[in-house]
Amino acid sequence: MGSGPEQEHRQFVIDFYGAMAYGELSAFERFSADARFSPTLHDRITIGKLAAEEFAHFELVSAELADLGADVEAAMEPFQAFVDAFHERTRPADWYEALMKAYVSDAVSGDFYRAVAVSLDPPSRALVSRIKADTGQAEVLRVRLAQALSGDARLASRLALWGRRLVGEALTQAQRVTFEHQFLGALLRRTDPASRKAATDALFARLTGNHSRRMNDLGLTA
Amino acid sequence: MGSGPEQEHRQFVIDFYGAMAYGELSAFERFSADARFSPTLHDRITIGKLAAEEFAHFELVSAELADLGADVEAAMEPFQAFVDAFHERTRPADWYEALMKAYVSDAVSGDFYRAVAVSLDPPSRALVSRIKADTGQAEVLRVRLAQALSGDARLASRLALWGRRLVGEALTQAQRVTFEHQFLGALLRRTDPASRKAATDALFARLTGNHSRRMNDLGLTA
Numbered sequence: 451m452g453s454g455p456e457q458e459h460r461q462f463v464i465d466f467y468g469a470m471a472y473g474e475l476s477a478f479e480r481f482s483a484d485a486r487f488s489p490t491l492h493d494r495i496t497i498g499k500l501a502a503e504e505f506a507h508f509e510l511v512s513a514e515l516a517d518l519g520a521d522v523e524a525a526m527e528p529f530q531a532f533v534d535a536f537h538e539r540t541r542p543a544d545w546y547e548a549l550m551k552a553y554v555s556d557a558v559s560g561d562f563y564r565a566v567a568v569s570l571d572p573p574s575r576a577l578v579s580r581i582k583a584d585t586g587q588a589e590v591l592r593v594r595l596a597q598a599l600s601g602d603a604r605l606a607s608r609l610a611l612w613g614r615r616l617v618g619e620a621l622t623q624a625q626r627v628t629f630e631h632q633f634l635g636a637l638l639r640r641t642d643p644a645s646r647k648a649a650t651d652a653l654f655a656r657l658t659g660n661h662s663r664r665m666n667d668l669g670l671t672a
Numbered sequence: 673m674g675s676g677p678e679q680e681h682r683q684f685v686i687d688f689y690g691a692m693a694y695g696e697l698s699a700f701e702r703f704s705a706d707a708r709f710s711p712t713l714h715d716r717i718t719i720g721k722l723a724a725e726e727f728a729h730f731e732l733v734s735a736e737l738a739d740l741g742a743d744v745e746a747a748m749e750p751f752q753a754f755v756d757a758f759h760e761r762t763r764p765a766d767w768y769e770a771l772m773k774a775y776v777s778d779a780v781s782g783d784f785y786r787a788v789a790v791s792l793d794p795p796s797r798a799l800v801s802r803i804k805a806d807t808g809q810a811e812v813l814r815v816r817l818a819q820a821l822s823g824d825a826r827l828a829s830r831l832a833l834w835g836r837r838l839v840g841e842a843l844t845q846a847q848r849v850t851f852e853h854q855f856l857g858a859l860l861r862r863t864d865p866a867s868r869k870a871a872t873d874a875l876f877a878r879l880t881g882n883h884s885r886r887m888n889d890l891g892l893t894a
Contacts, residue, residue: 483705491745502727
């Protein structure tokens with residue numbers, strides 16, 4: 451199966467795709483389950499379309515894993531506990547929280563995948579771009595959230611708090627993956643522990659910064 | 673908008689598509705929500721694929737409604753209460769019941785749509801054929817159910833009972849639609865009440881017969 455570094459790189463890519471695939475499969479299941487609680491049929495269709503796209507992305511990443519000769523289920527398995535923990539700790543209380551969760555987790559995971567993909571090979575970067583390119587859906591969510599928040603100070607206060615919790619839980623799980631799987635540091639191509647820590651700290655600071663900017667755009671305090 | 677009978681036919685088609693669209697949207701939400709409880713990742717992917725196909729069918733029917741100049745949400749609205757009642761009364765207790773529900777409701781609704789489409793125009797028949805043609809998924813469900821049932825007499829007894837309840841609730845709601853909306857009788861092109869009743873009775877007898885045959889194929893008493 452090739453030389454040491456090549457084999458190592460192949461395993462990085464499989465891990466990365468495995469994490470993405472399980473993330474997309476889970477997002478599909480959660481968003482579509484939440485769709486039912488939408489206030490209007492129109493909103494149900496909006497969330498449903500988003501969920502169906504997540505499944506299409508899952509199938510895209512699965513196909514890439516299969517092309518690499520990897521078993522899709524085996525590749526996802528190491529990341530299941532982290533993604534499941536994130537979802538268990540962030541169960542939306544209503545449709546607005548579900549909408550915010552979709553918006554935040556789509557944006558944060560997109561930032562995360564893109565940051566990691568920079569240190570990968572061109573085909574991996576192209577795959578991430580394909581999956582995270584359709585910002586049309588993010589914009590639909592943003593507009594719908596802005597509409598719901600408009601003039602509703604109580605909802606704004608609740609969703610600001612909820613947004614903080616979502617990003618906090620997402621980063622907690624991402625850090626757990628980093629430490630328990632040496633996943634992120636390795637993907638960032640750092641070999642010594644201090645440099646790995648600096649790289650992951652910088653990445654997490656960037657993810658938090660982007661999140662704050664998005665919350666501010668919605669008129670929320672991040 | 674054309675002459676009386678033409679306008680009436682157009683409304684029949686819109687009602688029919690509206691019922692199908694809402695049925696597909698709901699099936700998508702329920703199946704994908706149930707997917708999470710699958711015993712294995714492989715099973716989650718199987719159910720997820722089925723749910724994603726239901727959403728694709730929903731989008732197909734929506735596009736047809738839009739082509740007819742109909743508002744998709746308005747077309748679905750009259751059938752919402754019936755479909756919701758079916759799902760509320762048939763909440764699966766576990767993944768096996770969810771699997772059986774997917775199998776039974778997909779098969780019964782397919783029979784129902786095909787029976788109604790016979791009395792519609794060729795484009796409507798073609799649409800139903802496209803949507804209900806991919807029996808590949810039904811076969812996947814049947815094989816997985818047969819595998820789960822093999823040698824498990826307790827599960828077989830529970831799922832036989834569950835299958836009866838599913839088909840009973842499905843036909844109850846179909847009958848409510850018939851009576852409250854004059855929907856089915858009109859679609860079956862019967863004008864006098866006695867002939868409508870005979871036609872709907874014959875249709876329901878056929879749906880029940882097909883269901884029994886499918887249950888027997890699984891080794892279950894229908």
